[in-house]
Amino acid sequence: MMKMLYAGSFDPITNGHLDLIERASRLCDQLVVGVIENKSKVATFTPAERMEMIRNVTSHLHNITVDCFDGLLAHYVKNNNIQAVVRGLRASADFEYEIQMAQMNARLYNKDVETIFLMTSPDYSFISSSMMKEVFSLNGEIKGLVPDEVLRCMEQKRLNKTGGIK
Secondary structure (H helix, E strand, O other), rough: OOOEEEEOOOOOOHHHHHHHHHHHOOOOOOOEEEEEEOOOOOOOOOOOHHHHHHHHOOOOOOOOEEEEEEHHHHHHHOOOOOEEEEEOOHHHHHHHHHHHHHHHHHHHOOOEEEEEEEEEEOOOOOOOOHHHHHHHOOOOOOOOOOEEEHHHHHHHHHHHOOOOOO
């Protein structure tokens, strides 16, 4: 059984992430979407909120599991019998960073695990979670760039933060 991991902060998950999840899910028996908990970063959504959003927007995919972890990706891969790690590439700058990460991870897991690079769909190649949060915080329109449910969660978070004032 081929088990792959697609990991990221997903704060929040975007339609670009969802596109990669859907495509990667066709390449394996089980795809683990791993929410990385980076304690050095201030996240908009808690790990539990991010996991719930991912579960909801991937409910139509039957070979997806969602998990959360911190620490080295290589340790998670080893401890969970992952055969391949999926990484998305938006532009050439992503490739330079991702190839270094893949090579370090290969060293850490003794080259037993493959890294698979998937090109982001041109429809989503310009978006990132941080860009979506910034545009949203400045009252820009992000509908169609994040799943509708995620947009509702972002709106609710803003309402809770501002006491009901948009």
